Amino acid sequence: MAIKSYTNKSGKITHRVYFKHPYTKKQVNIQIDDLNKAKKIDSQFKHMVKFEKEAFYMDDHHKKYLNIDSFEDEKEKIEELTINKALDYYSSHNKETRKKTEKSRVNNLKKHFGNFLISDLKRSDLVKYTDERIEDKLVDGKIVEGVSLKTIRRELNILRTAIAVFLERNDDTLFNKLVVMSECPVYTYLTINSKGKKTNSTDKPKIEFLTNNEKSALYENSPDHLKIAILLADELGVRFGPCELFKMKHSYVDHEKNLITIERSDKDGVKIIATRTVEISQFLSDKIKESKEKDIEFCKTKGIETSTDYIVNYKNKEVSTLKRSFNKAMEKSKIKKRFIPYNFRHMRITYLLYKGIDCHSIANFIGHSDPQMIFKFYSQITTERMSEIRRLNDHTPYQMIDKK
Structure with a gap:
């Protein structure tokens, strides 16, 4: 042309x-x-x-x-479908833009990219923007220092979020091409070797995922109370800790309809912030029943009158941490990856994105108040990471161990 x-x-x-x-x-x-x-x-x-x-x-x-x-x-x-329109939509739906610093960042983006069509944005445009922002300037006879790379990353992160939020509501085709498949350069410019971000010396992804074999090994080498925690975290993507996972109760499960109500509390696990009800698989429903039966059997052998209502418990007592038992299971399984329990949540979100679930539904499922967190952290998923997730299976790694 x-x-x-x-x-x-x-x-x-x-x-x-x-x-x-x-x-x-x-x-x-x-x-x-x-x-x-x-x-x-x-x-x-x-x-x-x-x-x-x-x-x-x-x-x-x-x-x-x-x-x-x-x-x-x-x-x-x-x-x-201009960047100006995307930033306007972002500003009208984000309370953060009322702050002076956030408003200033949006204005900087508008000044440089405003009239660009979203589909026309090139990597060279982002590099030019970076160069101009970090360069010292002479204003009224005084030298004004350029901004830091940290500031530029924040500004470009706003641009990425704005584009994703705007396109999802206005053009499904472009959303899939530019955001999900990361064809818009702003999503790769923030993640690969560029002026927009410092890179690590290794090629390992920031968030590690487990393979099916590693999930099987971890499950096999885990005690019963950790096994049920792993199943809940892997399927539901709940927050691993006292704010969600450790507060889940048997009385919150409807086994006939395969539903579970999840309460989200503050970090101390005291004040309830929100609740949501989500579907569970028949496999997980059966495992929760099996866990309850084991708790009842334990109480009978120990002469305890009533078994605890908490699904994740240790010797009929509420748990406050699983760090030690999880690390031991990882060590026994000989898994060398930097994998922490919270990564089950990242794996679930990535898996749902791969399955084509829209960001609003995912946000409701995992307990985010709005989908902007999904756009911010998961919209830049690379083809390699998708290939990694594609090989995973929900329950097979655990069923293989249970059948032994």
Whole structure:
């Protein structure tokens, strides 16, 4: 695609936008008098050829010509998908932007990227933005120091979140391509070797996942109270600790409907902040029943009248930590990864994204008040990580051990 300018006999300058038609494969050009309008149309054509080929569809009667009517319909839609629109939507739905610092970051992004179409954003644009922001400037005879890379990362992180939130509500196709598949460079610019972020010396991912074999080994080498904790954390993605997992009770489980109510408390496990009811698999329902039966049997042998209602307990007592037993199980399993219990939550969220579940449903399932946390931390999942998650299976690693 290109724009060529011509001067006619009267001295008037006109411009032609050239591109290859996606169906006829022939070169097509449109004459535009205004250069800015020509650039805008060129940008729109690039977007349409890449993401909206249907706009060029022609019936038999008009095979030789560009479907201008279709283009005009799509043009209005494309013009709405600008970074300015995304940042405006982000600001109107995020309380943080009321703060002076957050508002300033949004304004910096608008000043530089405002009129960009989201689909036209290039890595070179992000690099240019970084270079301009870190460079010292002379203002009114005084040198003003450039901002730090930490500040730039925060600003670009806002841009990433804004694009994801905006596209999910306005264009499913672009959301999948640019956000989920990370074709928009802002998602990779923040994560790979670039000026936008310092990188580690190793190639290991920041958050480690367990393979099916490692999950089997960990489950096999865990005591009973840790086994049920692992099953709950792996399937439900609950917060591993006193704020959720350790507060789950047998009385909160409806085995007939396979539902469980999860209470979220503060970090000390005292004040209840929120509750949610989610579905559980038949496998997990049966395991919770089995756990209750073992608790009752233990109480009988020890002469204890009533068994505890807490699903995760140790010798009929509420637990406050599983750190020691988890580390021992990891050591016995010879798992060398830097895997902590909270990573079960990351694995579950990533798995649900791979399955195509929308971010709003995931947020409700795992107990986030809104999906922005999902966009912020999980929208940059790489193809390699998705491949890693694709090989996982919900229950097979545990069923293999139970059948021994």
